[in-house]
Amino acid sequence: xxxxxxxxxxxxxxHFMNPRNMxxxxxxxxxxxxxxxxxxxxxxxxxxxxxxxxxDARFKTFGCGSAIASSSMATELIKGRTIxxxxxFSNQExxxxxxxxxxxxxxxxxxxxxxxxxxxxxxxxxxxxATAKVATTESVPA
Amino acid sequence: xxxxxxxxxxxxxxxxxxxxxxxxxxxxxxxxxxxxxQHGLRVRDALKRARQQMAALIGADSEEEIFFTSxxxxxxxxxxxxxxxxxxxKGKHLVISATEHPSVMNSVEFLEKQxxxxxxxxxxxxxxxxxxELEAAITPQTVLVAVHHVNHDIGTIxxxxxxxxxxAAKNVPLYVDCEASAGWLPIDVKEWxxxxxxxxxxxxxxxxxxxxxxxxxxxxxxxxxxxxxxEGGRRAGTENIPAIVGGxxxxxxxxxxxPQRVAHVAPLQKRLWEGLQLKVPYIQLNGPKPGPDRxxxxxxxxxxxxxxxxxxxxxxxxGIAVASGSSCVSKSLKISHVLGAIGLDHALAQGNIIMxxxxxxxxxxxxxxxxxxxxxxxxxxxxxxxWDEFERGVIDSVIAPTGRGKSFSQHAAEVxxxxxx
Numbered sequence: 001x002x003x004x005x006x007x008x009x010x011x012x013x014x015h016f017m018n019p020r021n022m023x024x025x026x027x028x029x030x031x032x033x034x035x036x037x038x039x040x041x042x043x044x045x046x047x048x049x050x051x052x053x054x055x056d057a058r059f060k061t062f063g064c065g066s067a068i069a070s071s072s073m074a075t076e077l078i079k080g081r082t083i084x085x086x087x088x089f090s091n092q093e094x095x096x097x098x099x100x101x102x103x104x105x106x107x108x109x110x111x112x113x114x115x116x117x118x119x120x121x122x123x124x125x126x127x128x129x130a131t132a133k134v135a136t137t138e139s140v141p142a
Numbered sequence: 143x144x145x146x147x148x149x150x151x152x153x154x155x156x157x158x159x160x161x162x163x164x165x166x167x168x169x170x171x172x173x174x175x176x177x178x179x180q181h182g183l184r185v186r187d188a189l190k191r192a193r194q195q196m197a198a199l200i201g202a203d204s205e206e207e208i209f210f211t212s213x214x215x216x217x218x219x220x221x222x223x224x225x226x227x228x229x230x231x232k233g234k235h236l237v238i239s240a241t242e243h244p245s246v247m248n249s250v251e252f253l254e255k256q257x258x259x260x261x262x263x264x265x266x267x268x269x270x271x272x273x274x275e276l277e278a279a280i281t282p283q284t285v286l287v288a289v290h291h292v293n294h295d296i297g298t299i300x301x302x303x304x305x306x307x308x309x310a311a312k313n314v315p316l317y318v319d320c321e322a323s324a325g326w327l328p329i330d331v332k333e334w335x336x337x338x339x340x341x342x343x344x345x346x347x348x349x350x351x352x353x354x355x356x357x358x359x360x361x362x363x364x365x366x367x368x369x370x371x372x373e374g375g376r377r378a379g380t381e382n383i384p385a386i387v388g389g390x391x392x393x394x395x396x397x398x399x400x401p402q403r404v405a406h407v408a409p410l411q412k413r414l415w416e417g418l419q420l421k422v423p424y425i426q427l428n429g430p431k432p433g434p435d436r437x438x439x440x441x442x443x444x445x446x447x448x449x450x451x452x453x454x455x456x457x458x459x460x461g462i463a464v465a466s467g468s469s470c471v472s473k474s475l476k477i478s479h480v481l482g483a484i485g486l487d488h489a490l491a492q493g494n495i496i497m498x499x500x501x502x503x504x505x506x507x508x509x510x511x512x513x514x515x516x517x518x519x520x521x522x523x524x525x526x527x528x529w530d531e532f533e534r535g536v537i538d539s540v541i542a543p544t545g546r547g548k549s550f551s552q553h554a555a556e557v558x559x560x561x562x563x
Contacts, residue, residue: 007458067470
């Protein structure tokens, strides 16, 4: 075969083949692990937070190509953001940055958003004084 | 990059001699078999020859028992709905196995919405139909039993002779879906006492666009596609002559070469499974072990702690074409119903890959697949929180339990807030 056809667009495939920020963070300040009831995928995001800002992020994902690409992209996008900014993070940002996902795979980006918010909630739980605003924010259901 | 096609269950390439036989029927002998002039009569002859070739492949008495459809799905629809409607006055009950192909399952569901009832007979963890349950399921209102010969997902060979004996004793017609077996296993419709059998030549190096339905003269069916009086009034519509001619040649070649094809793929199946077992920890074969209960073309694998679509994509990027029964691969986000019916743990169903062999595969291909797949599994496990949690003793393996931690499925239910399906 001379041409290569791909199931996802080239950005998604690139993030799947060469994921960014894959792994765990030693001494993470917040860790969130969530699962998708719809398909059984599991995503974990670890955050390093300093002075109210996300310094570093890592992911581990049990899931399909778009789930891995979504978590790779989500960790790229949130690095450098303040906690407040990160709390208003939406899965649509992941979808847009990836150049779109097939409709049946949008839930993968929602899972990335949920994993990020679970990690932020974990941080707030560990640091109750961090910000009162964060503690009351609810994650968006799938 | 080496290219290894390991998805022969999806389709096979058309053999050059099959293609050669088809070519003149596109251009020169383009006639419609319903026409009464030379052009029609010539292709009518070709149709008859193809019917004889199909009949010979499955041990049917006469070419008059062979109907052509557009594909396996249409054949299954005609068999199920055609028999149900034809025998409506006798009763409105059907019996099928729980692991039939979607073309059978969904035809039955369609009928259930119209007042028919159906009993789905369970299978063993190896996927073999429970004969005692089958026998008990048949009632005086049962008008059809449908059991596939070989399972399309897990390669299980069903005990067709016993199934046929039960149906004969109860005097209920038996329909056998042979999509996954025709051309790769001997089929004898008379030994089974089958009323109907369906198969598709594109599974054994014939073209797509043609399906076959064998119907014993005594079995009653009505047409589900209405129009002209083609195919003895059982299937209206102009016959796809080039595909039918090619399918007939493919059937004749399949009958001749069946022993050598099996002799070629059986050792490759063994080599592949043994190699994967050796190189990939926590991998499981679903369905019977290679041997008399499993078709020689199929391996259905579950690799623990990683998901199937990722495996499929990485295989593809390495030139290896495979299929998967994982929920992430299906448009419905549901695991294969076959994996559900054999009671496979959800986590293992998620890590599912199906490899199906063909005559072009070589030992070198198999060794490349083993080596590449081991790297793919290691790469995906490196990304998987589940592998990490297994190594840290938070969750346990289903394939080889160590007695530590909770099950993957329990863990998945906890983090997703809902039990997995």
